[in-house]
Amino acid sequence: MNQNQECRKHAPIGVFDSGVGGLTVVREIMRQIPNERIVYFGDTARVPYGSKSKDTVTRYSRQIVRFLQSYQIKTIVVACNTASAYALDDIEKETDIPMIGVVKPGARTAAEVTKNGRIGVIGTEATIGSKLYNQYIKQLNTNVQIYGKACPLFVPLVEEGLWQDPVTDEIATRYLTELIDIGIDTLILGCTHYPLIRSTLGRIMGEAVTLVNPAYETARELKDMLQCRELLNDKRPALGENQYQFYVSDMADKFKNFANSIIKYGILSAKTVNIEEY
Amino acid sequence: MNQNQECRKHAPIGVFDSGVGGLTVVREIMRQIPNERIVYFGDTARVPYGSKSKDTVTRYSRQIVRFLQSYQIKTIVVACNTASAYALDDIEKETDIPMIGVVKPGARTAAEVTKNGRIGVIGTEATIGSKLYNQYIKQLNTNVQIYGKACPLFVPLVEEGLWQDPVTDEIATRYLTELIDIGIDTLILGCTHYPLIRSTLGRIMGEAVTLVNPAYETARELKDMLQCRELLNDKRPALGENQYQFYVSDMADKFKNFANSIIKYGILSAKTVNIEEY
Numbered sequence: 001m002n003q004n005q006e007c008r009k010h011a012p013i014g015v016f017d018s019g020v021g022g023l024t025v026v027r028e029i030m031r032q033i034p035n036e037r038i039v040y041f042g043d044t045a046r047v048p049y050g051s052k053s054k055d056t057v058t059r060y061s062r063q064i065v066r067f068l069q070s071y072q073i074k075t076i077v078v079a080c081n082t083a084s085a086y087a088l089d090d091i092e093k094e095t096d097i098p099m100i101g102v103v104k105p106g107a108r109t110a111a112e113v114t115k116n117g118r119i120g121v122i123g124t125e126a127t128i129g130s131k132l133y134n135q136y137i138k139q140l141n142t143n144v145q146i147y148g149k150a151c152p153l154f155v156p157l158v159e160e161g162l163w164q165d166p167v168t169d170e171i172a173t174r175y176l177t178e179l180i181d182i183g184i185d186t187l188i189l190g191c192t193h194y195p196l197i198r199s200t201l202g203r204i205m206g207e208a209v210t211l212v213n214p215a216y217e218t219a220r221e222l223k224d225m226l227q228c229r230e231l232l233n234d235k236r237p238a239l240g241e242n243q244y245q246f247y248v249s250d251m252a253d254k255f256k257n258f259a260n261s262i263i264k265y266g267i268l269s270a271k272t273v274n275i276e277e278y
Numbered sequence: 279m280n281q282n283q284e285c286r287k288h289a290p291i292g293v294f295d296s297g298v299g300g301l302t303v304v305r306e307i308m309r310q311i312p313n314e315r316i317v318y319f320g321d322t323a324r325v326p327y328g329s330k331s332k333d334t335v336t337r338y339s340r341q342i343v344r345f346l347q348s349y350q351i352k353t354i355v356v357a358c359n360t361a362s363a364y365a366l367d368d369i370e371k372e373t374d375i376p377m378i379g380v381v382k383p384g385a386r387t388a389a390e391v392t393k394n395g396r397i398g399v400i401g402t403e404a405t406i407g408s409k410l411y412n413q414y415i416k417q418l419n420t421n422v423q424i425y426g427k428a429c430p431l432f433v434p435l436v437e438e439g440l441w442q443d444p445v446t447d448e449i450a451t452r453y454l455t456e457l458i459d460i461g462i463d464t465l466i467l468g469c470t471h472y473p474l475i476r477s478t479l480g481r482i483m484g485e486a487v488t489l490v491n492p493a494y495e496t497a498r499e500l501k502d503m504l505q506c507r508e509l510l511n512d513k514r515p516a517l518g519e520n521q522y523q524f525y526v527s528d529m530a531d532k533f534k535n536f537a538n539s540i541i542k543y544g545i546l547s548a549k550t551v552n553i554e555e556y
Contacts, residue, residue, distance in 0.1 A: 045334050046324050056323045056528045156434040167448055250334045276554055 009233050012037035012245070013222070014068035014076040014097075016061075019047035019248075020255060021155070021192030022079030023262045025102065028219035029077070030244075030265060033226070035233040038244050039071045043275060045249035048155060049082040050124025050191070057126070061087035065095065066278040067247070074231050077222060078102065081123050081190050081214070085130040098225065103127075105221040106188050106214030107136035113210050114186040117144040120179040120209075122201075123190030125150045133190060147182055151175045151191075158193040159258070168197060172204050180205065188212045196262070246270040287511050290315035290523070291500070292346035292354040292375075294339070297325035297526075298437070298533060299470030300357030301540045303380065306497035307355070308522075308543060311504070313511040316522050317349045321553060323527035326433060327360040328402025328469070335404065339365035343373065344556040345525070351375065352509050355500060359401050359468050359492070363408040376503065381405075383499040384466050384492030385414035391488050392464040395422040398457040398487075400479075401468030403428045411468060425460055429453045429469075436471040437536070446475060450482050458483065466490045474540070524548040 015026055019042045026040055041064050043049070049057050061083045068076060076099045078084045084101030092099040110119050110133075121133045128148040137146055153171050162168045179187065187209055189195055195213050202211055226232040237243045244265070248255045252270040259270065293304055297320045304318055319342050321327070327335050339361045346354060354377045356362045362379030370377040388397050388411075399411045406426040415424055431449050440446045457465065465487050467473055473491050480489055504510040515521045522543070526533045530548040537548065 045330060047329075051325075051532075052323060052528050153434055153438055156431055160431055167445055170445055170448075250330050254329075 005230065008074050009231055010037070010235070011072050011074035012039045014039050014041070014071065014073035015079050016041040016043070016064045016068065016076070016083070017080040017192060018042070018049035018082065019044050020159070020258045020262070023259055024192050024195045025077060025079035025215040025218055026244075027263050028215045029222060030263070032219045033223050033232065035236045037233070037237060039068060039073060040244070040246045041067060041273070041275075042246070042248045042255060044251050044255055045275065048124070049080060050126045050152070050155065052082075052126065054086040054130075057083055058087040058090050060275075061091050062094070063275050063278040065091050067273060067275060069095070069097070071245075073097065075099065075222070075226065077218065079192060079215075079218070081127040081192065085127050085132040098229070100218060100222050100225060102192065102214040102218045103132050103190075104136055105217035106190065106212055107133050108140060109214075109217045110186050110188050110212045111137045111140040111144065113212065114141075114144060116183065116185045117141075118182060118184040118186070119144055119146050120182070120184040120187040121146060121148045121190045122151050122154075122175065122179075122187065122194065123148070124155070125152055127190050133188060147179055147184060149175055149179055154191065154197065155193050158196050163197050164200065168200055169204070172197070172200055176201070176204050184209060186210045186212060188214065190214065247273045249273060249275040283508065286352050287509055288315070288513070289350050289352040290317045292317050292319070292349065292351035293357050294319040294321070294342045294346065294354070294361070295358040295470060296320070296327035296360065297322050298536045298540070299433070301537055302470050302473045303355060303357035303493040303496055304522075305541050306493045307500060308541070310497045311501050311510065313514045315511070315515060317346060317351060318522070318524045319345060319551070319553075320524070320526045320533060322529050322533055323553065326402070327358060328404045328430070328433065330360075330404065332364040332408075335361055336365040336368050338553075339369050340372070341553050341556040343369055345551060345553060347373070347375070349523075353377065353500070353504065355496065356380065357470060357493075357496070359470065360404040363405050363410040376507070378496060378500055378503060380470065380492040380496045381410050381468075382414055383495035384468065384490055385411050386418060387495045388464050388466050388490045389415045389418040389422065391490065392419075392422060394461065394463045395419075396460060396462040396464070397422055397424050398460070398462040398465040399424060399426045399468045400429050400432075400453065400457075400465065400472065401426070402433070403430055405468050411466060425457055425462060427453055427457055432469065432475065433471050436474050441475050442478065446478055447482070450475070450478055454479070454482050462487060464488045464490060466492065468492065525551045527551060527553040
């Protein structure tokens, strides 16, 4: 292995999301491949992406890729279901950097675990409207039916901190009843905020339904991909090194507070970037 | 009166908001001064403003002002509480066009109608955090106490269409209980979405509390200002003329549907603009 390859191993992983939701993916990466450096960007000035169009989400994602490239990242994780659904296919053609989105890993797991062939997907309007989960699952397993349901209130409820709350129960029951009636046996949590209300969703769906968390599956697939390309970092960064860096387009303090409720590691700082300049 | 002044009378009024909320202000302008032309811009690609910083909201507002100026507007109504609170003071210094925000008219009415001197203000985090309502009310009436309460879930609940719903009742009760306990007699609906859940808010606050709708007060003040400057349009635009024009930065179809639920007039079209280019 040459020195260049050795260098690339130690390069950081770029992760981006429309805001804070992608931190559930970061959390999984930290758990599963703890030696890796991460540069995270959350587009808090333009959040949410889930109600925006394909063109807009692609333009925003392109700017973020340019920003992350300035950190010599070895790979990019699109930790946002909407950007994975709308922008990933376009932006990965535009650079040599390998990219992973959260949609394919979640789709693959769901196609594997379903027994009765009825899979539910919940997410933002954009993710559900794109039908991209359907498309990927159908490529892997043509014998399944996929039922999508947009749940636009889950993100604001999670961001308001109502992770365990009768209001969240009531809204979740309304959204999920039709999926229960259809008799799905697998439910994809197709938005990075949703793992934070996983226990509520699990209780309402019942024990017979397997919840698929794309954040977990994405970190697993990322590990495999890095291993396969001999890019896995084999040395833990030294203490005092800045292993995790967080950037946002707005409201760095609020981001830091929310991030610290998700990642127990303790995020020391988040810096603001004017992303429209990229 | 010269021809130039006569021309300016017939020029449109520019109105902008972070998204659809400003349509409650448009609705009041249509009712109170039905001869006026309106050019509306809703920043649906970057909505919401209420959780963003002063710098970001000011930068966005500046771009929108440049866009509206391309329509030779005679005045600008900042139909967004957050932009009125954060950006208006800066942007009105940068042009000769007279501007009106929604904060001052609401503040003035509240200062006039309170009897016990206890005024509540509800709005987004940004509006409440800015304390701008407090500042204006105190300038007019030093003998009052102002109690602000951020209600971040109201906007998503309104946009989800839950205008009359037990969940909205429950969330409103939680947000408003502390204002009821304080014994306020006046409540400012400090976000343009809130007039749409006015009946819920009124029921929870009780008959003794006066609700102040800044959208209504702003249209009234706009009429006075135009009258005073001899800029009120005295001729109704001819049938077939495009009296109302709507522009958004994203998702024009969704905007049109929501707009048609607020404005009974019937919005024929909304066009998409790339606002970052302004």
